[in-house]
Amino acid sequence: MKNYKMILQYDGTRYDGWQKQGNTANTIQQKLETLLSDLVKHSVEVFGSGRTDMGVHAYGQVANARLLWNKSEEELLLAINDRLPEDIAVLHVEEVPLRFHSRLNARSKRYCYRIWNSRRPPVFERKTVFWCKEALDVEKMKEAASCFLGSHDFKNFSSAKGKKSTVRTIYNIDILQQGEEIQISFHGDGFLYHMVRILTGTLIEVGEGKRTIESIAKVFQEGTRQDAGFTAPAKGLALMEVFYE
Amino acid sequence: MKNYKMILQYDGTRYDGWQKQGNTANTIQQKLETLLSDLVKHSVEVFGSGRTDMGVHAYGQVANARLLWNKSEEELLLAINDRLPEDIAVLHVEEVPLRFHSRLNARSKRYCYRIWNSRRPPVFERKTVFWCKEALDVEKMKEAASCFLGSHDFKNFSSAKGKKSTVRTIYNIDILQQGEEIQISFHGDGFLYHMVRILTGTLIEVGEGKRTIESIAKVFQEGTRQDAGFTAPAKGLALMEVFYE
Structure with a gap:
């Protein structure tokens, strides 16, 4: 058995998200496991860097799987891409330590x-x-974004449930306006369920003038999920890159 | 009656091309005529700058139609876009002389x-x-493209039938490589049926090393359609801009 790391791209439009589920085969993880099991003739489990929600895209999702494969990394990449539908692709395959x-x-x-x-x-x-x-005030959005930088308890800016820690660190938020498009790039140590979409919804409300920048500190201090912004739709979101040591 | 000029954008994937046909309503022209007739409550004919084939896209198709409309150009634009499917849009509407x-x-x-x-x-x-x-030799393609510049009889580089003139003038062909994409931009006084796709197919064959640059002059001089390159698929083609006086 060798352990292979893969970098994946997918258009999430047609799928029920990354994570396999009991009653549907229509997830990216399930597609990959079925395809790889067929290819290497043994049962394969695919581990993703994290879930992406239904409809969310990926330009650089990372996954790994242990496979009985005697040919080259390049041949594995081509064999997988030959079998994938055209809205999913593997960009890179490399053998990595088993751990x-x-x-x-x-x-x-x-x-x-x-x-x-x-x-x-x-x-x-x-x-x-x-x-x-509605025209968004990008300068106001940039100012608001700075409230999210650093380590915070993002519970009220997420749909997270349960008792696990909801503290996360955001290293950087870049807001870029190019023609008719505004791109908000979030780099952080991890993100809670719906967190990027709720942060984005909150920034959009600031940009529309429907919410003050001051309201953000209040959501952190004394608010609930209801006091944060709306959950921006899945289709605008993409996982760009996963960083390792 | 006022005459309105419209600039249109469409993703051609789902459509049977621009031009209305007897037995299908699934063309861009037909969609627009039905929509506009409903809107202004009289029968409307929409004139396009030219046909686009099934599956071809447009970023700047131009059309005009005579309408009984008493509100502003802006209101007409919004009314049309409200009624269009999300893969067709009107970018601009303006009243123009009746002629x-x-x-x-x-x-x-x-x-x-x-x-x-x-x-x-x-x-x-x-x-x-x-x-x-296959990796294309872009420099060779640029050299080959220069053979198409100016006025020529492009009959052998088209699927044109009938007795109309097949002489056209190409002012400029720009080939731009950006990352993994190569864009070939054609500016000319007009293009015959399938002409851009056959010119592109011929340039691709040069880029692949399957055809010499010298073969192009021979196709003009003594060849037939079979001697030119393949017809590149519709989905790579888009009408970008139509120029008027």
């Missing part, structure tokens, strides 16, 4: 949320952006 | 053909590029 685990060893992640900020409809980008017709 | 005709008055057009030149699959671009896995 490597794509989730447990991940140090940080970068997500990007794309907003189409125009009256004009996003014909060609419609499946990978959230269309916001 | 304006989007096809008859067109002076030149610009098309762009997108080639994805990589072993890696084009996950997010898969519906708007032609995937060519």
